[in-house]
Amino acid sequence: MSKPIQQRTLRTRARLLEEADALVRESGYEALRVEDVVARAGVAKGTFFAHFRDKDALMELLIGGELDTLLERAESVPVPRDVAGICAQLMPLHSFMTSERYVFDVILRYSGAAAVSEIGPIAKSFDRYVTLVAGWISAGSYRRDVDAELLAEGVQAFAVQSMALQFCALHAAQSFEARLQTYLRAWLTPAV
Amino acid sequence: MSKPIQQRTLRTRARLLEEADALVRESGYEALRVEDVVARAGVAKGTFFAHFRDKDALMELLIGGELDTLLERAESVPVPRDVAGICAQLMPLHSFMTSERYVFDVILRYSGAAAVSEIGPIAKSFDRYVTLVAGWISAGSYRRDVDAELLAEGVQAFAVQSMALQFCALHAAQSFEARLQTYLRAWLTPAV
DNA sequence: GCAAATAAGTGACCACGGTCAATTTATGGA
DNA sequence: TCCATAAATTGACCGTGGTCACTTATTTGC
Numbered sequence: 305m306s307k308p309i310q311q312r313t314l315r316t317r318a319r320l321l322e323e324a325d326a327l328v329r330e331s332g333y334e335a336l337r338v339e340d341v342v343a344r345a346g347v348a349k350g351t352f353f354a355h356f357r358d359k360d361a362l363m364e365l366l367i368g369g370e371l372d373t374l375l376e377r378a379e380s381v382p383v384p385r386d387v388a389g390i391c392a393q394l395m396p397l398h399s400f401m402t403s404e405r406y407v408f409d410v411i412l413r414y415s416g417a418a419a420v421s422e423i424g425p426i427a428k429s430f431d432r433y434v435t436l437v438a439g440w441i442s443a444g445s446y447r448r449d450v451d452a453e454l455l456a457e458g459v460q461a462f463a464v465q466s467m468a469l470q471f472c473a474l475h476a477a478q479s480f481e482a483r484l485q486t487y488l489r490a491w492l493t494p495a496v
Numbered sequence: 497m498s499k500p501i502q503q504r505t506l507r508t509r510a511r512l513l514e515e516a517d518a519l520v521r522e523s524g525y526e527a528l529r530v531e532d533v534v535a536r537a538g539v540a541k542g543t544f545f546a547h548f549r550d551k552d553a554l555m556e557l558l559i560g561g562e563l564d565t566l567l568e569r570a571e572s573v574p575v576p577r578d579v580a581g582i583c584a585q586l587m588p589l590h591s592f593m594t595s596e597r598y599v600f601d602v603i604l605r606y607s608g609a610a611a612v613s614e615i616g617p618i619a620k621s622f623d624r625y626v627t628l629v630a631g632w633i634s635a636g637s638y639r640r641d642v643d644a645e646l647l648a649e650g651v652q653a654f655a656v657q658s659m660a661l662q663f664c665a666l667h668a669a670q671s672f673e674a675r676l677q678t679y680l681r682a683w684l685t686p687a688v
Numbered sequence: 689g690c691a692a693a694t695a696a697g698t699g700a701c702c703a704c705g706g707t708c709a710a711t712t713t714a715t716g717g718a
Numbered sequence: 719t720c721c722a723t724a725a726a727t728t729g730a731c732c733g734t735g736g737t738c739a740c741t742t743a744t745t746t747g748c
Binding site: 409412413415416417418419420423427431447448449450454455457458460461462464465468469471472473474475486487490491494495496 | 601604605607608609610611612615619623639640641642646647649650652653654656657660661663664665666667678679682683686687688
């Protein structure tokens with residue numbers, strides 16, 4: 305009945321992750337090749353796919369890990385007290401998300417959980433993002449006619465929109481941060 | 497100096513598009529294979545890439561064409577007079593966008609123009625969407641503290657968010673239309 | 689300790705998007 | 719009509735993600 309995970313398995317998996325991480329640091333996410341990872345880890349290609357469903361599963365781990373680190377940092381700082389503060393505090397996160405077009409695409413593709421039973425690292429981060437921002441909103445003085453959770457989801461939607469527009473040549477005039485602030489002021493502090 | 501486009505070119509391109517369209521109607525967008533398209537069009541693989549930069553360029557044409565048809569229809573109907581009306585009128589468009597996960601991903605990836613000089617069909621549709629909705633908002637009685645263009649961009653952001661959440665198992669409880677209406681009421685008619 | 693059972697790892701192979709030097713076909717001028 | 723030039727087409731070939739029948743290593747029962 306016992307199916308203990310063999311030491312070998314852990315070592316192999318660790319090496320794969322380690323080398324993948326190193327390769328990403330050297331040449332970025334988009335340039336990552338499975339063949340390079342296995343070559344440097346000293347295993348066969350098939351071994352890679354015994355450890356990760358596909359290349360994207362590894363990508364999710366790498367990118368999700370980075371998102372988690374950045375979220376951690378954003379959480380461990382005093383609550384921002386206005387829209388500009390919220391934008392500033394989320395900036396490192398948004399910078400990373402837009403550091404490569406490829407990264408942004410992967411994040412969007414995996415931001416939702418495909419199945420309840422298996423919530424991927426990126427989907428988890430997206431939830432954490434909403435929870436974090438909802439907390440900030442609850443603590444601050446923003447509109448009260450809708451609840452903080454919904455407002456936080458809106459912040460995420462506007463952040464995604466702003467990031468997408470940053471990649472768009474037609475909307476390059478306005479900076480990412482300026483655009484996001486405009487959206488969030490209209491969303492969080494409407495003056496009707 | 498004359499460089500008239502040969503009849504042959506037009507015929508080949510038309511055949512490729514025609515067969516691709518037929519294949520999509522038979523098996524959906526995700527299942528489309530370049531090899532199948534060229535086989536049915538009776539040309540070599542290289543010919544395909546002489547007509548389209550890559551597979552995605554064809555995908556953009558097919559999906560962009562569909563979006564245009566649906567936008568046309570949405571434009572040729574009386575202006576909706578409330579949030580529910582806006583959602584209803586955009587429904588066919590949103591349904592198509594979420595008809596396949598793959599379609600949604602392609603749309604997101606190409607919703608922004610990579611270069612001002614070359615705005616793709618999908619990016620064009622996204623602009624048209626914003627213009628259309630901005631017109632509706634100007635004609636209706638919604639908040640006036642920010643301009644219609646910005647509000648329309650917000651509508652698009654919330655539509656994208658709602659569609660993304662529809663693919664997410666964690667948020668399957670609420671229907672797409674209900675969620676979008678909740679967002680849009682909060683966005684277009686805040687009651688602070 | 690040893691054999692059977694199970695887990696881990698291997699690498700030849702496939703699918704499919706994309707490239708390019710070579711070939712075929714069309715066009716305009718003499 | 720024929721030739722020179724340019725445009726269109728070809729298909730063998732490549733890169734890379736992913737599969738799977740088989741081999742090798744590890745654990746378990748006796």
